[in-house]
Amino acid sequence: MASKKTQECGSIYDLAKQTGLSTSTISRVLNQRGRISTETRQRVLAAARAAGFRPRAAVRQQTVALVIDRMKYASFGGFVTSIVTHLICELASYDMSVEVYTEDNLDQLGTRFIDGVIALTWDPTSISKLQSLKNVPIILINRPNFPGLSTVATDHKQGGEMVADYLIKHGHERIAFLGEEQDWGAKQRIEGIEETLQKNKITKSNLIIGFTEHQPVYGALKRLLTQKPTAIFLAGEDLTIEAIYVLNSVLNTKIPKDISVVGLESPKVSQFVQPPLTSLAQPLHNLASETLNLLRDQIEKNSSKPRQMVISNQLVERESVIQI
Template sequence: MAARRFVDGKQRVRIVDVAARAGVSITTVSHALSGRRPVSEATRERVQRAIEELSYRPNEAARSLRGQPTTTVAVIVPDITNPFYPQLARGMQDVLSPKGYQALICSSDAEPVSRREIVEQMLARRVDGICISGYYDDHTDAEPAVEAGVPVVLFGHRAPYPGISTVTTDDIGAGRLATEHLLSRGHERIAFISGPSISGPSISGPSDVGPPADRVAGYRAALESAGIADELVVHGPVSREGGAAGMRQLLALDHPPQAVVCTNDFVAIGAMQEALDRGLDVPGDVALVGFDDIDAAALVRPALTTMAVAIRRQGQAAAQLILDRIANPDQPPQATLFGTDLVQRQST
């Protein structure tokens, strides 16, 4: 469930609440607020009445959005140094460039406040669309854009905030397949190094957010099907340093795991390096599986077994969703799901 925002101790009224009260779509409310598309007088009055009844305060960045298209699309990513995101942006540019559009890349450092500020800054620049990627569960960051009638695509989420299109990977299926691969290699004590935990201890229950939560769910499903109740989930930053820290936690246990699934290749490479630095053999002492199949996965030694994600194709799909919504603002949000493939290398 998306996090609720509070102002002066009261729950913030959102555009979805106004739409429900007025009996219209979120798109219609955003058109009435922004003035970018014609709305009948009767509908405008219903929207205005709902706004007054709910004491709704439209976002100022959304209200100020006027003028001609700028042929730019903002792409907000959590960490531009992760090779996953340049590939994603390249896929978007494949589709945007032939139509005269350019992608504007912004790195949020995975901070919710930063994401919100970037969205509002991009609206001030009058971008024509916004794509947001990252491991988080607060879709209200995109509210100002929805209010402004600007198309939004969210990467990595199956249950979006109303009015937002999504491009996602079948992370549950991928997590299950990665774990089943390790089970087929004879491993029974299998751990998962996941993304940040909302709260709770480092080795904990299902408190992940975004894609890591689904990948962990697939991991748990595979263990359950195999009759294995002993699970180990470590939370930390989605980075090489986070992978190394997670591996240190796991190796400090009385009974370290025989194999580890990592939430992405960056994390897996960090975990692998930590294991090798301790004199362990990969995969002899501990086997590793990553996600994404970035270029570095094939370059490290031993080469990393990973779940290949169609990164560039996902970027292309996201850009096409943006262009479709620009051409037809009343088109309902779309959800696009991509599968994954196991690429077996030397780490398993």
């Protein structure tokens, strides 16, 4: 039986033959030694991944790149913090190491021997760079489908349907929605709300939509309240907490006496606001675990073929919605 060293040398010769490069260049790339151009390094690593080859130093532990938007998530709010925490714990349980990348250093990703990529990014440039990586399984979390990339996402449309159905059953027909206009999840939730209104023979004009990109939360809420909704859906974890404060302490609007509220669940927070918040809970732990399960399966099968997975929401009932 050939020794590990003999097997590795054979693989290096195979890679040299395949790429047309010298064995010494292949060795320097795989062992991260010497000065090698980015183009050459990417060429060697792509060939190595396609052949299922790993240098001996990396055999014992697989490495996953975690890509996030530094600018968008500068404050690292509840959603990102929870997802990243779950991911790191899951990765540690499988003895997998993590390298973190943002839009600032994403160019370096192609020069590293990475087994797979998990991405929490909206940045078009970052996504384009990920799409250019060859023979690496890449999974986007809570992002729309992109050519060549796998996705694991919450069923945002189903979430909108759940909230609308719950509010309608409590007598609410004039419903406000507050979120981010450019957020894919917000668009899906609005679609779910509108379809549920139609199913219940309520006109879509009863849905009052506001966005926070164009004005502060205070201004957006004040404008929405002038249109007399009886309930509001706050479509963001951090947005929910800020809006509850503004309603209670700035606009002097009593919840749920003056307006019923459904927010997005913030673990360990939503149950402690006043009043305890009825909320739509994204399955954050499931998002993380299913993402990693899919990634490990693709790594094991040496496959980067795109796959899509959708996970359902849960509605957590507390005290911020009343029957009217």
